[in-house]
Amino acid sequence: MNIHEETPEDRWEVEALYDLCFAPGREALSSYRLRDGVPPVADLCLLMRDENGIVAAxxxxxxxxxxxxxxxxxxxxxxxxxxxxxxxxxxxxxxSVARAAARGWRRVMLVGDAPYYGRFGFTRLDGVEMPPPTNPDRVLGLPLLPDAWDGVRGKVSRDAD
Structure with missing residues (x-):
């Protein structure tokens, strides 16, 4: 399967995949409060379609x-x-991480399972506070440049720039 950038026409099919995988209540998670009213980074929103043209990932x-x-x-x-x-x-x-680095992003974070994301280089971020009720052990980061996380601490907030 090939990787493609998500287009506006793909939005509802991608949303349906997220609902299927995470349940419609997924938008109650703290990370969604950071996304509310903020557009995603369009060129880093990617998808793959299967042989039937259905969004597979x-x-x-x-x-x-x-x-x-x-x-x-x-x-x-x-x-x-x-x-x-x-x-x-x-x-x-x-x-997506390779594209982010190529586009000048310095660091990436997520909320997830350390054993899964550790294989991509993500490690626990000390001093980075997601909105509650996020478990701090699940707040992980990846530097895209050496030392990119050095000195980066505090509460995670929305970025509407």
Whole structure:
């Protein structure tokens, strides 16, 4: 499957995939409060379609601030249940992070499972506070440049720039 940038025409199909994978209540999560009213970083919102033209996997990224520093918030990433275990999520993570670095982003963060995201280089971020009730052990970051997380601390807030 090839990776494509999400287009406005893909929006509802991607939303349906997210609802399928995370349930409609997903928008109550703290990370969604950071996304509310803020457009995603369009050129980092990617998807893959299967041989039937159905969205098999999707990933989005959003701009946020941590203590004044601009940060890329990865997520959500979802893979249709019929395609889980095929490496599609991993391919989207790798590709989107590589594109983020090429476009000048310095750092990426997410809320997720350290054992899964650790294989992509994400580690726990000490001193970075997501809105409650986020478990601090699930707040992970990846520097796209050496030392990009050095001195970046504080509450995560919306970035409407």
């Amino acid at each position: 999707a990933i989005r990224h959003w701009p946020v601030r941590v203590g004044g520093a601009r940060v890329l918030l990865l997520g959500p990433v979802a893979v249709h249940p019929t395609h889980q275990g095929e490496g599609l999520g991993a391919a989207l993570i790798r590709e």
